[in-house]
Amino acid sequence: MAVAEKRILLKYADEPGYTPDIECYKKHGGYQMLEKTLKMKPEDISAEIMTSGVRGRGGAGFPMGMKMKFLDRKSGKPIYLVCNADESEPGTFKDRQIMYKDPHQLIEGMMITAYAINAKLAFIYIRGEMQEGARILENAIKEAREGGYLGDKILDSDYSCDMVVHRGAGAYICGEETGLLESLEGKRPNPRIKPPFFPAVLGLYQCPTLVNNVETLCNVKHIVEMGGEEYAKIGRPNNTGTRIWSVSGHVNKPGYFEFECGALTYGELIYDVCGGIPNGRKLKAVIPGGSSAKVLRADERFKGKLKDGTEFDWSIEDIPLDFDGPMAAGSMSGSGAVIVMDDTTDMVEAMANINAFYAHESCGQCTPCREGALWLKKVTTRMVNGGAREEDADLLKSIADQIEGRTICAFGEAAAWPVQSFVAKFKDEFIEKARAQANGAGKNGKMGAFTLA
Amino acid sequence: MSEDKKDQLITINVDGKDYEVPPGMNLIQAVEKYAQKEIPHYCYHEKLSVAGNCRMCLVEMGTPMRDRATGEPILDDNGVQKIGWMPKPAIACNSNTSPGLHIKTDSPLVKDCRNGIMEFLLVNHPLDCPICDQAGECRLQEFATEYGRGYSRFIEDKNVKPKRTRLGPRVTLDDERCILCSRCIRFSQEIAKDDVLGFVDRGSYSTLSCYPGKELANNYSLNTVDICPVGALTDTDFRFKMRVWFLKQAKSICTESSVGVNTVVWAREGKIYRITPRQNDGVNDTWMSDSGRRLYNLVESEMRLLAAKFKKDVVTTEKAIEKAVDILKGAKFGIVGNTQSSVEEMAGIQSLAKSHGAPVMFVGHIQEGDDLLISKDATPNTRGALLTGLTKALPYRQRDVVGRNLKKGEMKTLVVFNEDLIEAGVDKSLLEQVDIIYVGSQQNATSEMAKVVIPSQVVFEKAGSFVNQNFRLQKFEACIPAPQGVKSDAAIITSLRAGLGDEDASSSLAKIWESLSSDVKEFEDLSYSRIPDEGVQLDGSRFDQLNYIETGSLHYEAQPELAETA
Incomplete structure (x- = not known):
């Protein structure tokens, strides 16, 4: 008996006839929460978010309320809100559902968050490959601006905040928040060293910046709607x-x-x-x-x-x-x-696939990730092409160990963890690969998965 | 580093031992200076911003633990404050000293980190040390010996990248050797202010490159070669010419301008192969101009004077000096000094002038400054001429002193030190009325007119000292032997003086400094051997009223009230 879905963010997205335009969104109660919010005190919204306990949906699961608390409000510099819509982690296709089908939900969530942190400018950094998504968001922002939901004096209040869509150029590393900020500034997306460049203090243009995932920011709307305490009861x-x-x-x-x-x-x-x-x-x-x-x-x-x-x-x-x-x-x-x-999966081939991804996506800034990720790829590519050696399993683990915890950003872990776990848990397959090849299988470089299927 | 103030020192712990260090000092520097331990690094450079990308300087770091709620120190059973070690190693280059900071630089984890980084840096590095110019002064070689594993586990194909990219007129890049430390990029942005370098492509295929349509052509481009920790950036002029371990180094001072950039001159068997900057944090930090590096061309220039002449006939230097003495004995003479001369030579000229009542004149040399390491004064020792009393006015503020003096018609002879008076604009007909005794290293229109020509040494062939724009007295060593028969200015002056009957004539630096220290207030208690490598700051306030032309450079600020009129 399957557990029923509880659709909050995707409540309307897949409803027949639901369109991404503002009229449809408003018909479904859209922008009422923004209206409600603008009558609240910003710090009360922050408090609700803190109470809700909502954690970041991008990968690290860091509590959003804490992130907001870390924002340096004493510096006198402008505070920016950045939505991380660079959804690129292999296997992930959730944020795009929201952006493509229900873009105004994201915009409303962002405007509420922006009001809570008193940001005057918000950015959506969208993955370069999502051209259609960028177009939909651009259009939605235009509609929202015309409707008075963003821009100058939002809904006739004293609060103004504009929103910009920025398209990436096709790099996974732009999903790393400081790499994203560099890219947003128009530079090569080399992640920044932390300390001192924590986004909450020295973020976009060296100003305090709140960076959150699409799904996380959408949740804000619902937190305001049901109240932090009520939200915290879910899950x-x-x-x-x-x-x-x-x-x-x-x-x-x-x-x-x-x-x-x-x-x-x-x-x-x-x-x-x-x-x-x-x-x-x-x-x-x-x-x-x-x-x-x-x-x-x-x-x-x-x-x-x-x-x-x-x-x-x-x-x-x-x-x-x-x-x-x-x-x-x-x-x-x-x-x-x-x-x-x-059980038809060849774990060495799966590993080779993952390694190829990380070798291609390493920004190349710091040594362990740059050289290690490519080396890992070269080893597993050789293994699936008929050149596997029994000692390769240990070599792979050793390379991964030399990357983990020694890089500028978490990409090092992202590249090392799969290797460490694949080798630790399927070492016999890695060794078997070498033995089978020694016995004549897979030497032509075309076998592999086919031999097992 | 400014003077350490005892009461402000804090304690840090390096590998279990406490050291007193200044607060807020970069950790790599503090550990090197106070704990005498090297934290290996590639991308970190003390004069550039921190990039933190090579990861070679990873160390274990910990800070004294405090209770989060109360802020009270957390003590162990012995009443000593506990140290909270960070779970991951941290880069030392991005950390500063703070009270109670604990670091481990030789723990198994740290060794493993270095080992791993070395291995990573080498997997795609061409092991072409036998033909690499950097060999012998390569950080990759040095640290591979110290921290590498000694064998390779890498059996894959190495990456292929461009081997000889022309980045600019003087710099050639071997991209395969590049370890992507970004020092050159940061130098171009931060020091040269000529942002032309960047990385293209990504991951291990990242490649250093100039922006489209740009080239690394600024006058400081060769500093990128100096700071490149590996053999990626090479000096197109020096490339493949010489193994560095064959070269002898001598400390010198650049004569390009009054900045007085400290240099090292690298020579073998009397031939100079390259000039590199020598660190002096009060003058040039670790930089120098490209143009300054090429001054060694003076040594073998086509215009080099190598033979003494009397009335156009080649004679021995001794003979030429004899003839010069004869001429000088006969009549009143004047001297054209040169602010290229060293303090010691100026002292000799001053003695010569004083004992024979000869006026000393100068010609000014100004150039475009760059507000970095080239000042508007194109000579290295204008302040030296002031201190030795050779002139009271700034040469470049005077107009045609030589011409005006000649017009008076009193002088029958002119002793000219390495100066081209024709080029300086002195009326040729006036010069034709006097006998010229030319002492210098380079041939020019004036030497062509001279009755006596005495060849002299260039700066690389002699020792001496200059006083730079900051009134910093700096000495230079002889780097190569002079060509046969070519004497130093000091020796020539001494011979002339001896010939004219001056009894105290001596070209010994020690002797000259004996009188300098007693005659010149600013030189009190100094001797040549007591001038340290980094120079001595003198008090130049006696000349504060002069309207110097320098507009400001790395460690020099123009005089505020006079700069306007300069």
């Missing part, structure tokens, strides 16, 4: 609200689903919601939160203690679908991208 403590999960890979019904945090488990998501694994094959592994999250093995047991002290002993199917569940299992919920792999 579980420390895992409040709903989340949109993008499920891809070997399931019968891949797609995006919005659930109350912790309302179901990964097992229920895969088997009940997504209809299980095709053709009666077996689950082999799950990447629970985007390609940079550590892979979980189907036959693993996860034991330990949660923060509240309760002990757990989970299989992959028992892990709660929220922030803390995958974290307790040694991985993370990341961007909410669940990648399912069945």
Whole structure:
């Protein structure tokens, strides 16, 4: 029996006849919360957000209220709001649902947030590949400006704030918030060194800046609507609200689903919601939160203690679908991208695919990530092309260990974690690859997955 | 570093030992200076902004723990404040000293970090040290020896990048060797203020490049070669010419302008191969101009004077000096000095002038300054001429002193030190009325007119000192031997004086400084050997009323009230 979706952000998005224009949005109660907000004190909105406990939906899961609190308001510099719409984590396709189908929800969420932090200018940094999304947002902003929902003297109040859509140029690293800010400033998106360049203090144009994900900012509208306390009742403590999960890979019904945090488990998501694994094959592994999250093995047991002290002993199917569940299992919920792999998956090939991505996307600023990511790719590419050696598994792990924790930004971890976990959990396959090739299989560089399928 | 004030020092702990250091000092520098430990680094440069990209300086860092709520120190069982170590290693270049800071520079984790970074830097680096100009002064070589693993685990193909990109007229780039530290980019932006360099492409394929339509052509472009920690940026002129370990280094001073840039001259077997800046935080920091680096061309220039002449006939230097003495004995003579001369040579000229009542005249040399390391005064020792009393006025503020003096018709002979009076605009007919004794290293229209020509040494062949625009006395060493028969100005002056019967004539630097220290107030208690490498700051207030032409440079501010009229 599948757990029902709880659609808050995606409430209307897929409703037949729902269009991204402002008339449709207003018919569905749009911009009423902005109107309500403008009569409130900014600090009260911040307080509601803090009370709601809403955590960032971009990957790190950092509480939004805390981010707002860190903003340097004493500097006298302007404060900027930036929406991180550079959705690029492999496996993730949730933010685009909102931006393409319900852009005004994002704009309203952003305007409320902007009012709360007294920002006069807000940016949506949208992934370069989402041309259509940028066009939709541009149009929505135009409509909102005409309707008086942004721009000068919003809804005849004293508050003014404008909004700009900025398209990226096709780089994953622009999703890293300081890289994003560099790009927004017109520079190469090299992430900044922290300290001192924390966005809340020295962000866009060296001014305090709040950077949040699309999904996170949309939540603000609903927090204002139901009140922080009420919002916090959705989900579980420390895992409040709903989340949109993008499920891809070997399931019968891949797609995006919005659930109350912790309302179901990964097992229920895969088997009940997504209809299980095709053709009666077996689950082999799950990447629970985007390609940079550590892979979980189907036959693993996860034991330990949660923060509240309760002990757990989970299989992959028992892990709660929220922030803390995958974290307790040694991985993370990341961007909410669940990648399912069945027993036909060649883990070395999967690894080679992931490594190719990170080698291509490393900005090249700092040594460990720049050189390590490409080396990892070169090793796994060689392995799948018939040149695997038994010692490559250890080499891969060693390279990843030399990257993790030593880079300027979290990209280093993003590139290292998959390798560390793949090798740790499927080392036998890496070694078997070399042995099979030594015995004549896969030497022509065209085999691999086909031999197993 | 300014003077350390004892009472302001704080304690930091490096590898278990406490050190007293100034607060807020860069950690790499503090550890090097006070703990005598090197934290290896590539991208960090003390005169540039922090980039933090090479990750070679990762260390373990911890700070004294305090209770979050109360702010009270958290103590261990022995009553000592606990140290909260950061979970990840941190880069030292981006940290400053703070009270109680603890760092580990040789823990297993730190060693592993360095090992890993070295391996990463080398995987795509061409191991072409045998043909690389940087070999012998390459940080990659040095740290590979110290922190590398000694063998390679990399069996893949290395990246291929452009091998000889012309970045500008003087700089050639080997992109495969580049470790992407961005020092050159930061230098161009921050010091040269000529933002032409950047990276294109991404990841390990990142490539240093000039912006389209731009080139690295500014007069400071070769500093990028100096600060390149590897052999990526090379001096097109020096490229593939010489192994650096064959070169002898001598400390010198650039004569390009009154800034007095400190330099190192690199030579082998009497031939200079390159000139690089020598760090002096009161003068040029770690930089110098490209034009200054090319001054060694004076040594082998086509116009170099190598033979003494009397009435156009080649004679020995001794003979020429003899003839000069004969001429000088006969009649009243004047001297045209030169602010290119060293303090010691000026002292000799001053003695010569005094004992024979000869007037000393100067010609001014001004140029375009760049407000960085080239001043408007094109000579290195104008202040020296003031201090030695050779002139009371600034040469470049006077108009045709030589011509005006000659018109009086009293002088029958003119001793000219390395100066082209024709080029300076002195009426040729006036010069034709006198005998010219020309002492200098370069041939010119004046030397062509001279009755006696005595060749002399260029700055690289002799030792001495200059006083720069800040009244900083700086000495230079002889870098290469002079061509046979070519004497120093000091020796020539001494011979002339001896010939004229002056008993105290000496070209010994020690002797000259004995009288300088007693005759010149500013030189009191100084001797040549007591001038340190970084120079001595003198008191120039005696000449405050002069209207100097310098408009300001890296460590020099123009005189505010006089700058307007300059």
